[in-house]
Amino acid sequence: MASSSAQEPRPTPGERAACGKAARHRMPRSAHARFEPPADRGDPVEILKRQSADRVPELVPIRYGRMLESPFAFYRGAAAVMAADLGARPTTGIEAQLCGDAHLLNFGLFASPERHLVFDVNDFDETLPGPWEWDVERLAASLAVAGRENGFSRKRRADVVRGSVRSYRQAMRGFAEMRNLDVWYAHFDAERLRVLFADRLGKQERHRVSRAMETARHRDHLQAFQRLTTVVDGARRIAADPPLLVPLSDLMTEDRRAELEERLHLLVEAYGRSLASDRRYLLSRFRMADAARKVVGVGSVGTRCWIVLMLGRDEDDPLFLQAKEAGPSVLAPYTSPSAYGNEGQRVVCGQRLMQAVGDILLGWERAEGIDGRRRDFYVRQLRDWKGSARPETMSPGQLQLYGELCGATLARAHARSGDRIAIAAYLGGGETFDRAAAEFAEAYADRNELDFRALGEAVRRGRVAARRA
Known part of the structure; x- marks a missing residue:
């Protein structure tokens, strides 16, 4: 039966391409090269302090301690600082679902529901719709910062960044020619990628890739079970590793522990409503056995994060x-x-929109904490195969290859939600945007080093406390 109100006509591919080219007048591609912080740029330390205000107080110094390990570690934790810088710049006006923190370590290997190893974006804490170029520029700058830490020359760093951005541009132009369903089904299977890149890898590098893939396959729930638990009085419990991993039994008195344990139980039970019915049924086959507070990442340190041990058929079914x-x-x-x-x-x-495949137990809920405040949570499996890059061990060629893979992966993620035809038309077939992004990345790496030193000075002056853990 026809709708009583006619649908608005959708723009044709030609009209969408014209929209992308018109965006060059609002934001010329070469203009992306410029990064000139305004005179009233916010104090990066104050931005970080405001972000930490509602976090667990005793964990916040660990966040600063981790950020002070290196300029790259600072960059990982300073997504809020860069968001303020990007938010002050002109944009193309073309939006996509953004990762929001698309640095090179927020890509990696994990398992698809079909038990294939895939490569994709893997962190979505900051996801929101926004100008597609913000993700590209954050990725580009992360490669420049990592290249500096590895001692690469400016020319080699520029090659790495241009390679990654070129890969994004070329992949987006490919996605612009594809049908909608084909874009939706596209994903990067790790085995296929190994074959595609084989001619660019030496024998030793191919062995290293194979070993990394095998390691990722073994980083699963069974490995976590073996490494993170122990037997106490005949029952399986999470093992303490303070301050990074603290079981409820060590975190508070017995009365308060029982109260929080009940609230976590309710959180897990209620979050199941956000899952599809078959996965909700699977979750119901497990019972909660223990829980602990866990410190995660760099930028996320201080947020409330719990790991929950669930047991199924028996204690060998975690x-x-x-x-x-x-x-x-x-x-x-x-x-x-x-x-x-x-x-x-x-x-x-946001994760479901950007990722080609995802965790079958990914969901959300709002829950009341021990302090009586209701907070929002997302829940997922702790490990379902996992492989992360080690940029500090990479040669310029290896980092460039990895950056190209990240660039193409980001393009696929953006193509699912953004106007891929408009973005591709904006980027064009030449290297204007690639070169501009490389200049921006170097300029932002300079700014990042100044901000890194500002945090160190703030610690020395007692404005904030830092702790290594």
Whole structure:
């Protein structure tokens, strides 16, 4: 039966391409090269302090301690600082669902539901719709910062960044020619990628890639079960590793522990409503056995993060869930309001939109904490195969190859939600944007080093406390 109100006509591919080319007048491609912080640029330390205000107080110094390990570690934790810088710049006006923190370590290997090893974006705490170029510029700058730490020359760093951005551009132009369903089904299977890149890898590098893939396959719930648990009085419990991993039994008195344990139980039970019915049924086959507070990442340190040990058929049938607090995205002050009232739902829906395949137990819930405040969480498996890059061990050629893979992966993620035809038309077939992004990356790496030193000075002057852990 026909709708009573006619649908608005959708723009043709030609009209969408014209829109992309018109965006060059608003934001010329060469203009992306410029990064000139305004005179009233916010103090990066104050930005980080505001972000930490609602975090677990005793864990915040660990965050600063981790950020002070190197300029690259600082960059990983300073997504809010860069969001403020990007938010002050002109944009193309073409939006996609953004990762919001697309540095090179937020890509990696993990398992598809069909038990294939895939490569994809893997962190979505900051996801929101926004100008597609913000993700590309964050990725580009991360490669420049990593290249500096590895001692690469400026020319080699520029080659690495241009290679990654060129890969994004060429992949997006390919996706612009594809049908909608073909874009949706596209993914990067790790085995296929190994074959595709074989001619660019030496024998030793091919062996290293194979070993990394095998390691990723073994980083699963069974490995987590073996490494993170022990037997106490005949029962399986999470082993303490303070301050990074603290079981509930060590975190508070027995009465308060029982109260929080009940609230975590309710959180896990309620979050199941956000899953598809078959996965909700699977979750119901497990019972909660123990829980612990866990410190994760660099930028996320201090957020409330719990790991929950679940047992199924018996004690040899484990499942580890991670329930992580979701606060507002660092992009929120510079974009349109989120479509979701729950920040956990924002994270999950953004992840589902950007990833080609995902965790079958990914969901969200709002729960009351021991302090009586209700907070938003997203829940996922703690490990379901996992492989991460080690950029500090990479040669310039290896980092460039990895950057190209990240660039193409980011293009696929953006092509699912953004106007891929408009973005491709904006980028064009030449290297104008590639060169501009490389100049921006170097300029931002300079700024990042100044901000890194500012945090160190703030610690020395007692403005903030830092702790290595």
